[in-house]
Amino acid sequence: MVDISVKIGKLKLKNPVMSASGTFGLEYGELLDINSLGALVLKTITYEPRQGNPAPRIAEVSSGMLNSIGLENKGLEDFVKKKVPKLKGIKIPVIASIAGNNAKEYAALAARLGRIAKIAAIEVNLSCPNVRHGTREGLIAQDAEATQDVISAVRKAASCALIAKLTPNVSDISKIALAAQKAGADALLVANTFPAMAVDIETGKPRLGNITGGLSGPALKPVILKMVWELYNKIEIPIIGCGGIMDYKDAVEFMLCGASAIQVGTATFVNPAAPVEIIKGIGKYMKEKKMAGPGQLIGKIKVGSLWRL
Ligand SMILES: Cc1cc2nc3c(=O)[nH]c(=O)nc-3n(C[C@H](O)[C@H](O)[C@H](O)COP(=O)(O)O)c2cc1C
Numbered sequence: 097m098v099d100i101s102v103k104i105g106k107l108k109l110k111n112p113v114m115s116a117s118g119t120f121g122l123e124y125g126e127l128l129d130i131n132s133l134g135a136l137v138l139k140t141i142t143y144e145p146r147q148g149n150p151a152p153r154i155a156e157v158s159s160g161m162l163n164s165i166g167l168e169n170k171g172l173e174d175f176v177k178k179k180v181p182k183l184k185g186i187k188i189p190v191i192a193s194i195a196g197n198n199a200k201e202y203a204a205l206a207a208r209l210g211r212i213a214k215i216a217a218i219e220v221n222l223s224c225p226n227v228r229h230g231t232r233e234g235l236i237a238q239d240a241e242a243t244q245d246v247i248s249a250v251r252k253a254a255s256c257a258l259i260a261k262l263t264p265n266v267s268d269i270s271k272i273a274l275a276a277q278k279a280g281a282d283a284l285l286v287a288n289t290f291p292a293m294a295v296d297i298e299t300g301k302p303r304l305g306n307i308t309g310g311l312s313g314p315a316l317k318p319v320i321l322k323m324v325w326e327l328y329n330k331i332e333i334p335i336i337g338c339g340g341i342m343d344y345k346d347a348v349e350f351m352l353c354g355a356s357a358i359q360v361g362t363a364t365f366v367n368p369a370a371p372v373e374i375i376k377g378i379g380k381y382m383k384e385k386k387m388a389g390p391g392q393l394i395g396k397i398k399v400g401s402l403w404r405l
Contacts, residue, residue, distance in 0.1 A: 098382045099389050100375070102134070102356050104334050105257040105282025107189055107217055109134035109357060111375045112390065113347065116338055116361030117193040117219060117261075118165065120371075122182055127368040131187045132375065134357060138179070140193040140221045143201050145171035150305030157294050160313025160340070161362055164306035167195055167224055172205055180214055189216035191259065195224055199249035210254025217256050220281070222246060223263035223288035225310040237263040237288075240275040251280035259336065261285040264316070269323050270330045283334045285359070286323050290316055313362040316340040321353050328354025328395050342370065344377020351378075354395040 102112045114135040115124075121139065122130070130136055148168025155162045169175070175192075183190055192215045196202035202220065209215050222237035236242045237260075247260055260276035262269060264287040273284050289310025294303040302308075317340030324337045337355030341347050342363045350358050363370035387393055 098379050098387065100379050100382065102334075102390050102394075104259070104336065104357055105217075107135070107257045107282075109189065112351065112355075112357035112378065113371050113375045114191070114336070114357060114359045115364070115371060116359040117221065118163075119361035120364055122186075124364070124368055125185075128372050131185075132372055133188055134375075135189040135191055135216070136186055137191040137219060137359065138193055139169060140167050140195045140219075140224065141169045141172060141175045141205070142167055142195050143172050143197075143205055145169065145174070152303065152305055153309075155294050155303040155309070157292070157311070157315075159315035160311050161365070162292055162294055162304055162309040162311055163289070164304045164309030166306065172208060176208065176212065180212055183214050186214075190214055191217045191219050193219040193221050193261070194250075195221040196246075199245045202246050203249040203253040206250040206254040206258075210256050215256065217259060217282075218250065218254055219259040219261055219285060220247060220250055221261045221288070222276075223261050225263070225265070225289055225291045225308075235263050235265070237261070237272055238266055240271045243272050244275040244279045247276050247279035247281050257282045259283045259285050262287050264288070264290050264320055264323060264339070270327060273327050273331050277331050277333050281333060283336055283356075284327065284331065285336045285338055286327060286355075287320050287339055290319065312339070314340040314342060317346060317349075321349060324350060324355050325353035325397065341374070342366070344374045344381060347374050347378055348381055348393070351390065351393045352395070352397040354397075356390070356394055 111134040149166030194205040260281040292311035320339030334356035337350035338359035
């Protein structure tokens with residue numbers, strides 16, 4: 097067996113494949129062995145309960161899907177009381193995902209979750225395209241200063257591993273990535289969905305109740321891949337790639353471009369076993385290429401001498 101274990105800050109994962117927030121829950125345990133994943137990432141929670149956006153919240157589009165869930169969840173206290181006990185049988189690292197209206201709310205969420213032994217890391221969702229953050233225009237991850245404020249506050253509030261989830265909807269992702277790194281993030285998650293929409297031409301109405309939503313799936317992959325490659329050459333903390341990873345080949349592409357680990361979201365809507373197949377595929381690929389460990393894969397894209405950023 098090839099060793100495909102990776103380290104993300106303090107987190108040691110037996111393989112580099114995680115579920116993507118909001119796309120995968122404990123109910124998937126009926127379809128695959130959740131404990132075979134590298135880590136389980138939970139749906140984003142907020143301090144107060146949120147109703148989410150009006151239906152329809154999902155639409156299939158060419159090469160992907162749109163969603164506008166709007167972070168529907170029952171809030172922090174419900175999560176701690178009702179969801180955390182259900183994680184008992186999970187033996188892999190569990191990563192909680194949080195979103196707040198401001199740095200104070202993010203810190204309060206992190207302080208509470210950071211004290212729960214079952215939570216190995218916190219994913220800081222700075223990039224949900226379907227919600228407004230208090231009175232701010234745009235996303236936190238579109239503003240380097242706001243990113244730094246939120247990650248610093250979370251860093252002070254919790255000592256577990258912190259993952260900053262960025263948006264691809266920026267002109268220069270490295271500015272945001274550097275701000276997150278400086279503020280103490282242990283890893284970057286690149287990235288969330290891209291703002292998008294679709295229209296039903298029979299009714300003339302938008303296909304999402306919220307009019308716009310976030311694009312995920314294969315259409316997103318080449319865009320995010322370039323961001324991962326750019327960041328790999330500019331930052332020091334590990335990168336987790338996420339966007340349109342449908343099979344092991346996509347995962348290997350991300351790792352060649354510099355991702356230490358990857359997350360799988362939309363693929364599980366098509367094939368719930370996709371994450372498990374991806375784990376096997378990465379191992380088989382590395383064995384065939386006679387790679388002794390992920391260090392021989394991560395960032396090993398062969399670009400020749402012509403490239404410069
Ligand atoms: C239905 C749906 C719900 C999602 N909910 C969340 C969420 O709660 N928090 C979050 O950070 N990302 C959420 N995402 C974004 C995914 O975690 C992931 O970043 C994105 O879909 C890109 O990966 P993919 O192309 O593999 O799906 C959601 C995506 C989908 C499709």
